[in-house]
Every structure is written in C-alpha cells, then in structure tokens.
Amino acid sequence: MQPFYTEQQDLLKSTVAEFAANEVAPYSAEVDSEEKFPKHQMEGLGELGLLGLSIAEEAGGAGGGYKDLMVVLEEIAAVCGSTSTVLATHISLSAQTIAKSGDEDQLRRWIPDMAAGKRIGAFALTEPGTGSDALMLSTTAVQDGDDYVLNGTKHFITNAEAAEIFVVFVTHDRALRYKGISALVVERDTPGFSIVPQHGKMGMRGSSTAELVFDECRVPMANRLGEEGQGYSIAFKTLDSSRVSIAAQCIGLARGALDAATTYATQRVAFGGPIAEKQAIAFMLADMATEVDAARLMTYRAAALVDEGLPHGVESAMAKLYASESAGRVAHKAVQIHGGTGYFQPSIVERIYRDQRVTEIYEGTSEIQRMVISRALIDRANA
Secondary structure, eight states: OOTTSOHHHHHHHHHHHHHIIIIIGGGHHHHHHTTOOOHHHHHHHHHTTOTTBTBOGGGTSOBOOHHHHHHHHHHHHTTOHHHHHHHHIIIIIIIHHHHHHOOHHHHHHHHHHHHHTSSOEEEEOOOTTOSSOGGGOOOEEEEETTEEEEEEEEEEEETTTTOSEEEEEEESOGGGGGGGEEEEEEETTOTTEEEEEOOOOSSOTTSOEEEEEEEEEEEEGGGEESSTTOHHHHHHHHHHHHHHHHHHHHHHHHHHHHHHHHHHHHHOEETTEEGGGSHHHHHHHHHHHHHHHHHHHHHHHHHHHHHTTOOOHHHHHHHHHHHHHHHHHHHHHHHHHHGGGGGSTTOHHHHHHHHHHGGGTTTSOHHHHHHHHHHHHHHHHHO
C-alpha cells in the first residue's frame, strides 16, 4: 500500500484483500456469466461492517471516510467489478444521500439496516429520455394530502432487482427546471411501484440493472429528503463525492488487469524466454503501473478533500475522468499482453475489459467531467 495510507487503512486493506481473495474472486466469473447478483459477497461485507463505511456513526453508519472506502473499493474491484459496483451504489449513492440529507427520523428508519446489509439501496435519477441532461426529468410527483403521487419511469438503475430502498428524483413542475426537483425515498413494497429487469449488458453483469415504473404510486411526504425543490442540489452533491468511489473502483479494475498481465508475462515463454523480458511487453507493464499509481494519487487527493469537508467537485471530476480512461488503457494493454488467451472467457482481463467500459459513462460521462473541469477553469479566469 502507498505510504500516505495510515496503519489502520493498511490493516483494512489486508482484511478486505483476504476477503476478496477467498469470498469474491472464486465466484467472479460465475457472477459475470450468469448475471448473478453477488448476494453472498454483500452479506460478507456486511458482516465485516463495511456496508456503512464513510457514514457517520451518529447517523447509524460505521464511520470512517472516503479514503477508507477508496481502499475497500480498490480491493473488491481488483477481483470483481460487479461486486464493487453494487457496493459503491449502495454506499456512496443511496445510503450517503439519505445520511447527508435525511432528518433524524429518516436516518433511524433506513440507515442502520442499510449499514448492516439487511436492506440494499439504489439511486434512481436516469430516465429513458434523460441521462446527462438531468434537469429534464419527467417522473412527476403531485401532492395529494400527506402523500405524493408518482407517475413515470426510471431506467438503467443499478441494484434495482435486489434493492429495498430507492432514492428517487422527481419533478413537481418541469417548467421550474432544477427548482422543481425533489428527492424521495421509495420502499420496494410501495403499491404502484414495479421493477422490470434489464438484461444484456456488456459488463458489470452481476450488478442488477432494472427499469422502475411508477403508476399512481403513493409515497408519504415524510419520505422526502430535504425541502421540496432541493432534489437537484442533493443529487449533484452526492454525485460530486460518489465520483471518488468510481475512481477508486477504476483503480481496482486497472490494478487487477495489471496484476494479471504481470503474472502472465512472467510465466508465458516465447522466443526463448518469458515475454516479460521483451522490451515491448516490459514497457507496456511500466506504462500500466504508472497509470494506476497516478490515478490512485488523484483519487486520494479528492477523497481527502471530501473527508475534510472542503470543496472537491473539480478534483472528483478529474479523478473520475482520469481513473476511468486510464483503466481503459490499462485493460487494453492487458488483453494485448495475453494475446488470444485474453480474448476468451474466463480470462479475468477479458472481463475487466468489458467491465471498465461503463465507468466512462455512469455517474457522469467523460464528457460531463470535462464540462465540470472546463467550466471551473473559465470561471476562475473570469473572476
């Protein structure tokens, strides 16, 4: 582990690495090929007390910070992208949104069960007609007495098939744009709420994805996070910090590819010796290691800013942008080093190559990250 981690974080790394090797890696190919939700792995992470990580103990979580979560996500993602996606979504999107924006009663109702792994969380922002343009939500919430009546559809919602608690973003009036958006918590058994599985993903196949349909779905106003109209701010504050989690996931994916490529290159003999001794291969490994380390440093900086309560939007965007795209370059080289072997299942580099691709899309595409970064530069120049 890098010297900037504390002794406690080194211990956390060792604990999670052992769990990943024994309880995650042996099942990762099956999770991928069968699109199998990693229930056993999530239960194990709950038993280790890691499903409430980075959420304050007074809020019902396990404490710790984003630097700790970064350590955990790297170790899990290095052996199974799907499990790391489920974990990141549960903690840094769903539970963190409730923990940061909920009142005391809402924290008591939902966070302890989520931290214990008894109830999995999901985050529902994307709709069929939206994506990067999050202001154009069409899922409506109309007040009726003490309830909101929801109508509309969300799609590409991670964890949806297994989740019990959904943070859902709705609009009261599209003409109000961001001022008309609210965040509501919808529980799985709410009448008028249905879940339609979506299959056929390229990668992250074990992280269940589904469409959510709201048909005259009645949700108590008591389930609203924050004030009416604060949903846009809540969503983007969550995404700013959650991008650190995706960057950490990307480090894990890239490191898994690098580890596999290094092992293969030192064992594969061609032209009279291990291919790792050939300059073409050795230099690829060197470039891969450099990219992994650079991504880790950028992500650590963003995680430290989050933990210290300092502005971190640009740094999180930079970390997510660089870590996701560098993971793509590392995975590409790893497949190249493996040759034909890396093109077939159950090669881990074949799986990582597919899993990595979505990291440049979800939680803000690479283009959105560049928009965040460039706008900040322009604003500073004009200040």
